[in-house]
Amino acid sequence: MATIVEVHDPAKFDETLAQVSAEQDTVILLFTGVVDPVTGKNWCPDCEVAKPNIEKYVLNQAQGKIIKCIIERSDWMGNPSHPYKVSPFFKVK
Secondary structure (H helix, E strand, C coil), rough: CCEEEEEHHHHHHHHHHHHHHHHHCCCEEEECCEEECCCCEEEEHHHHHHHHHHHHHCCCCCCEEEEEEEHHHHHHCCCCCCHHHHCCCCCCC
16 A cells, blocks of 8 residues: 655645655656545545545555645636646646
8 A cells, every 4th residue: 555645735746756756766646635624525526536546546556655736725726827737747637
């Protein structure tokens, strides 16, 4: 089972990626919205739909570390310049 390394601030992503990359050849990145602690639901409907498959086929079967980039709704919605949206590598939608 994989170890999850959470990134809550996109400004810390590069540093986290460098650390994990130094330890392993392949790095899995998971971009997801914040889960409401009261409802247990993700603010991102696509993330909520994908959650069972991600848990079953990725989180429970991967080895090493997975970088989980957790995105606040207020930072994401209506912000076309969010770092993960404008990254030439990710272009997260």
